[in-house]
Structure formats: C-alpha cells, structure tokens
Amino acid sequence: MTELVLIRHGETDWNRELRFQGQVDVPLNAVGLEQARRLGERLAGEMLDGLVCSDLTRARQTAGPIGERNPQVSTAGIELDAALREQNFGVLEGLRVPDIQAKQPEVWAQWLEFQADFAPSGGESTRQFHGRVMAALRGLAKARLRQTVVVVTHGGVLDMVYRTARGLPLSGPRQSDIPNAGLNRVRISGELIEIISWADTQHLADLPAQPRYDQRALVKQKLT
Numbered sequence: 001m002t003e004l005v006l007i008r009h010g011e012t013d014w015n016r017e018l019r020f021q022g023q024v025d026v027p028l029n030a031v032g033l034e035q036a037r038r039l040g041e042r043l044a045g046e047m048l049d050g051l052v053c054s055d056l057t058r059a060r061q062t063a064g065p066i067g068e069r070n071p072q073v074s075t076a077g078i079e080l081d082a083a084l085r086e087q088n089f090g091v092l093e094g095l096r097v098p099d100i101q102a103k104q105p106e107v108w109a110q111w112l113e114f115q116a117d118f119a120p121s122g123g124e125s126t127r128q129f130h131g132r133v134m135a136a137l138r139g140l141a142k143a144r145l146r147q148t149v150v151v152v153t154h155g156g157v158l159d160m161v162y163r164t165a166r167g168l169p170l171s172g173p174r175q176s177d178i179p180n181a182g183l184n185r186v187r188i189s190g191e192l193i194e195i196i197s198w199a200d201t202q203h204l205a206d207l208p209a210q211p212r213y214d215q216r217a218l219v220k221q222k223l224t
Contacts, residue, residue, distance in 0.1 A: 028061045
C-alpha cells in the first residue's frame with residue numbers, strides 16, 4: 001500500500017478567466033503563489049517520503065515551497081513526470097467558453113456530451129487521458145510501496161483518480177470538487193484506490209473565492 005497526497009496546482013490567471021489550460025505552460029498568479037506558500041506550511045510537519053509533480057511550470061511552482069519546508073523531500077529533490085500533465089485539449093487550449101461557443105460551436109456541442117472517447121482536434125480523449133494518468137500513479141505506488149508521496153498535478157488528473165476510486169464512468173460531467181491547492185489523500189494497493197480525504201482547503205480559508213468550472217451546471221444549462 002502507498003499513500004499519495006494529491007494536490008492540484010495553485011491558481012493561474014487562466015484559471016481566473018476560466019480558460020482551457022491543458023498542456024499550455026501557464027505560471028501561477030499572485031494568489032497561486034500564496035496558495036503554494038501555505039501548502040508548504042501545511043505539510044511542513046508531515047512525514048513525507050517523496051515529492052513528484054507534473055513538469056509544467058504551474059505544478060513545479062506549487063511543489064517548490066513543499067520541498068523547501070520538508071527536510072526529507074528537499075534532500076531527495078522534486079521528481080518531474082510529464083505523464084502527470086493535464087489532459088491535452090488540442091484546439092480548445094487557451095480559449096474561454098464564450099470563445100469556443102462563438103468560433104467552434106460544433107466542437108462545443110460535442111464537448112458538452114462529455115463522452116469518454118471524444119477528443120478535440122489535436123487533443124486526447126478522456127479514455128486516453130485516464131489510461132495515461134492511472135498507469136503513472138499505479139507505477140508510482142508500486143515503486144514507492146509503503147511510502148507517503150506528495151503528487152502535485154492538475155484538476156483533470158484528480159478527476160480521473162476520483163472517478164476510478166468511486167467506480168464512476170469516464171463519460172459524464174465531473175462529480176467532485178477539485179480546488180486549486182487543495183489536499184486530497186488516497187491509498188493505492190494494486191488496482192484498489194481508497195479515498196482518505198478530499199478537497200481539504202483549511203489552509204486557504206481566508207483567500208479569495210476560487211474560480212469554479214462546473215461541468216454539471218453546463219449540462220443543466222444545455223438541457224434548459
């Protein structure tokens with residue numbers, strides 16, 4: 001069994017603007033940097049065996065203060081893994097919802113179906129993304145048996161973990177809250193994934209309210 005502390009990166013300007021970030025290398029904004037600092041403080045006293053993160057800048061900036069405040073992690077260094085990147089959204093990357101609705105209404109209509117095998121041009125489907133993410137995390141758990149490892153990654157990655165742990169289908173809108181810089185703890189043993197806690201944001205309580213991309217609300221709007 002391996003315990004993973006899964007963290008979505010801190011806030012970026014594109015999060016605030018509700019743009020599809022995907023694999024575009026966007027840095028944290030001022031709020032995101034403060035969120036990362038607080039993560040470092042929150043995890044400073046924990047016994048951690050490693051720190052792994054997506055190789056994109058926003059994840060690395062979020063991981064930095066955690067490594068700096070934890071002696072065991074800072075000695076080992078931060079391990080980068082491109083397999084932990086966000087889903088590749090292809091032609092949608094960098095666009096806001098109104099942009100997509102105006103410029104590519106057919107693509108937007110397909111997106112709102114939330115089908116596991118739909119991939120925007122130049123991107124990857126949810127099923128392909130899920131396979132990439134779970135292979136990476138299960139490989140990490142196998143290599144770090146009986147350890148506690150922090151994994152700094154992206155919202156879509158955490159969605160894949162949540163769906164897998166809860167036995168939810170890959171099709172359909174996201175069912176879980178995934179705040180920037182929240183703490184999500186899971187145990188992995190072989191194929192089994194157990195959620196210990198999810199979306200813990202106590203360390204962010206007095207910061208500005210987070211931007212929220214609500215897929216379930218989008219589906220309801222479509223139906224009305």
